[in-house]
Amino acid sequence: MYNHHQTGPAGAVLFAPPFRDPFNYNFDPLVVLGVDTVGSAIHTRLAAEGKPGAVMRTGAPYSTWFNGGIRTTSYFHNQIGILTETIGNPTPVEIPFVLDMQLPRADVPNPIQPRTFYFREAVEYSVTNNYAILDIASKRHEDFLYNMYKMAKNAIDKGNRDNWTIHPTRIAAAREAIEAAQAGASRGGENIGPRGGRGGPSTGSGQAGGGGRGGAPIAVYNNVLHDPKMRDPRGFILPSDQPDFLTATKFMNILMKAGVVVHRATAPFTVAGKPYPAGSYVVKAAQPFRAHVMDMFEPQDHPDDIPYPGGAPRPPYDVTGYNLAYSMGVKYDRILDGFDGPFEKISDLVTPAAGKVAQAPSGGGYLLSHEVNDSFVAVNRLLKANEEVYWIKSPFSASGKQYGAGTMFIPAKASTLAVVQKAAADKGLSFDAVASKPAGDSMKLKAVRIGLWDQYGGSMPSGWTRWVFEQYEFPFEVVFPQTLDAGNLNAKYDVLVFVDGAIPERDPSTGSGQVAGGGGGGFGGQPAADSIPSEFRGWLGRVTVAKTVPELKKFVENGGTVLTIGSSTSLGQHLGLPIRDALVETVNGASRPLPREKYYVPGSILEARVDNTHPLAYGMPPHAMVFYDESPAFRLQPDAAMKGVKPIAWYETPTPLRSGWAWGQQYLDQAVSIVEAPVGKGHVVLFGNEVLWRAQPHGTFKLLFNAIYYGGASSPAGSRTTDQP
Structure with missing residues (x-):
């Protein structure tokens, strides 16, 4: 996909790929190589047509790290995503004199002189970019299609075997092990094993110990960089008995909208010695869009992007940590070995089943969990309908069940049941019943403007x-x-x-x-x-x-x-x-x-x-x-x-x-x-x-x-x- 965007870097006309580092460690190398191939075609055609001022890589801040832009999310789906940022306005703009943009180099191969730049030229540059992409796509369409197949197959294969995603923390741990080995060798011993991670400057290059051609001890590669405990998960399980399973369901729907295959347990099952209830969600890594799965579940580990020792960090193009499993607050388990169970593939987006509404006796009321985000939908509806809602301040127990601080109590009136039942049907919320308001202090809510x-x-x-x-x-x-x-x-x-x-x-x-x-x-x-x-x-x-x-x-x-x-x-x-x-x-x-x-x-x-x-x-x-x-x-x-x-x-x-x-x-x-x-x-x-x-x-x-x-x-x-x- 190609995203025409604006505006370009100062002293240039446009930015086009290749992008600067870092690129995300989850997607296939064929992605970034394909992006570089198409980007190079753009630069080559611009130069051939006498259109100077295109820059790449360090000529602008754009990278391929973040998963969320319309062109970046394609990388996690085995596709090539192209971004160009071009100057231009309906009124003429001035290309300023930026000294660093005047010396030709790999990232600024064809500088442009400072001058007035017209809107028509911006359109002409964009048309050239389009033709460059169409041209290389027509000439190499079989290669691009085959590479999409190959990336999907690679993803499935990785999900079916032990695999290690190498990221900066693992490199830091390996470097620490190498330095320890070097120190041990100088004392006549050696101690190589899994160690810590990032956190301090390195005193060694991590290149010694491999013979005359250089290199580190191979044991570091085997035991640290590929520590068995640090291998990638084969899949993820989201238990259906977690406090806010409705939000976990929203997470699954987000994944399925992005083409991820999600399964659901049709019966209780056990994996790695842990029991899980029926209805739990299962997301296996062995699927074509594995990169997206890993990026949404596993934490991002952005490198320390420092241009020189003591320098200020180089800002990323967008954010650096965003995995939804963390930010949405869902509960899940990482499963390191292959597993199976009574799982069915979910064929469409999940609509939560209607929640249960217990019968509230006269003078009693309903209890609603404060841990569930969608409970606030019910609160807003109840207050709109002039019903009463309380927050019970302290934890308590009722009918053998424990309730946390802030549990919501709704007194049962003749008009209450209809509102509660609709919230249960619409949102999947469940309401317990009690014979009377729980003892202890409470807070009565009111409708707010x-x-x-x-x-x-x-x-x-x-x-x-x-x-x-x-x-x-x-x-x-x-x-x-x-x-x-x-x-x-x-x-x-x-x-x-x-x-x-x-x-x-x-x-x-x-x-x-x-x-x-x-x-x-x-x-x-x-x-x-x-x-x-x-x-x-x-x-x-x-x-x-x-x-x-x-x-x-x-x-x-x-x-x-x-x-x-x-x-x-x-x-x-x-x-x-x-x-x-x-x-x-x-x-x-x-x-x-x-x-x-x-x-x-x-x-x-x-x-x-x-x-x-x-x-x-x-x-x-x-x-x-x-x-x-x-x-x-x-x-x-x-x-x-x-x-x-x-x-x-x-x-x-x-x-x-x-x-x-x-x-x-x-x-x-x-x-x-x-x-x-x-x-x-x-x-x-x-x-x-x-x-x-x-x-x-x-x-x-x-x-x-x-x-x-x-x-x-x-x-x-x-x-x-x-x-x-």
């Missing part, structure tokens, strides 16, 4: 948040800066949600209001009001420290809840909360952000410790995978606890990385990711990490969902405590 920030021209994080709200049936309306600045917000909203990029650290025009916390703002220009239709002029404007923040402060002090994500957590410092930036250093007595040479964590999955006894984290496991993308992280000031400011999630170790790349991750040790703070009569929640990033991390959705209802929840009459934990 949600305002979701957006801006003229749109915000991608806000758009994804809107989509998530729609899927889980949260009632909301989009709110723009002019409405926020007008004040009287408590009359319109109970909860305001600000995604990454909404609230600035400072106002660009004055430089005032500088705060800590990191993150990016992304404040671009906007059109003049008279240049757009009148119905959209009310969308113009930006959130400002000078004008908007005081209105938000009034809103919270009067009982509202403000939820902030990513860079918008700067609101915490604007409001004077007792927090500080965790990602700073002191130089000559002054505090400054950690330089990239010391700390850089692009989009990756980290592990956080979660206080799931707090209502904001009801239904969460004690340790959760969270998505982190150069996100803020905090330290609480000594007086934070006295002021009621609480950490909800934090990074418990100096090595929280689980998938992706985290240079200098030790700086996150004990840093707080999520903070809850009372302000006046209301609440502010700071989500440093991206809890809804591109609507993918289902495992952290409920953190935001809980926060939406938490601020307005109250303890009913007779409860022993207030609505706070």
Whole structure:
């Protein structure tokens, strides 16, 4: 597939493959070689037609690591994906003089002189690219088709035998073993076996010990690089008795939409000594799109892309850690040996079977798990229908079954059963019944009016948040800066949600209001009001420290809840909360952000410790995978606890990385990711990490969902405590 895109690198006309390293370790080498072949055909035809200015590899940041773009996901499906980035505009543009783009080299073979470049030329370059691809495809169509077959066969073969995917952590472990062997040899002994991994600089080349032609001890290759314990799984099993099997089902549907074969157990079975219930999902590695299977289940291990010792990390094109099995929070087992069982292939997307609804006696009610994301669909429907919903604060048992903190209780009225039964039928939710409300403290939820920030021209994080709200049936309306600045917000909203990029650290025009916390703002220009239709002029404007923040402060002090994500957590410092930036250093007595040479964590999955006894984290496991993308992280000031400011999630170790790349991750040790703070009569929640990033991390959705209802929840009459934990 071919994706025409814009714009090209400065000093050039366009980028075309080959791409720069790293490429993903999961897909077949025929993929990257095929991409290079087609990309070279593009460059060759451009040069032959006298069209200079095409660059490749290090001429631009594009790589083949990430699985998620329309051209990159093709790599994991045995296809060639081509991307070109071309300059051009309906109005002429200037090609600037960039000195590094003037010296011919492998990645810039045909430089272009600085000049005016016209839109017609951009079209002509694109047409040449099309003809180059069509030409090589017509001449070598049998090769391309055969290679697709060969890649599919290779994938099936790998899934049917022991296989090792070599990635940077394995190389680091092998290098450590080689250095240990060299040290042992100098002492008259040798000790080669599985060792650690990445984490420190190497003192040796890893090339000694192989005789006159160089090389390392072959035992390292056999025992470390191919350690039997580190071989690839033959498949994955997702037990049907996991807490949120409905989200696991969504994961399976995502895989099947991408062409992955999924099986389901028709009866209980045992694999590797572990029993599994009927209905469990099975995904075997021996299938044509094995690369996609591995990329969705196994963690990404991005290399340390440092151009020279002591240099700053080179940013990736997109994120570096994204495997859905982690970010969606599903439970699964990696099976290292071949296995089989009473499995049937699922032929179509799975619609969950209707859940069970137990009969609630008069005066009793229903219990609903807080661990299931789709439970919030039921909550939203129940509140819309004026039914009552409570969160039971403490764990309890009923009818021999254990229920966790935050379990939802719905009193049974004459009108309740119809709402509950429809949720069970539509979403597969199951409702237990009890004769009376469980003992202990509880929180009564109320319907809330949600305002979701957006801006003229749109915000991608806000758009994804809107989509998530729609899927889980949260009632909301989009709110723009002019409405926020007008004040009287408590009359319109109970909860305001600000995604990454909404609230600035400072106002660009004055430089005032500088705060800590990191993150990016992304404040671009906007059109003049008279240049757009009148119905959209009310969308113009930006959130400002000078004008908007005081209105938000009034809103919270009067009982509202403000939820902030990513860079918008700067609101915490604007409001004077007792927090500080965790990602700073002191130089000559002054505090400054950690330089990239010391700390850089692009989009990756980290592990956080979660206080799931707090209502904001009801239904969460004690340790959760969270998505982190150069996100803020905090330290609480000594007086934070006295002021009621609480950490909800934090990074418990100096090595929280689980998938992706985290240079200098030790700086996150004990840093707080999520903070809850009372302000006046209301609440502010700071989500440093991206809890809804591109609507993918289902495992952290409920953190935001809980926060939406938490601020307005109250303890009913007779409860022993207030609505706070």
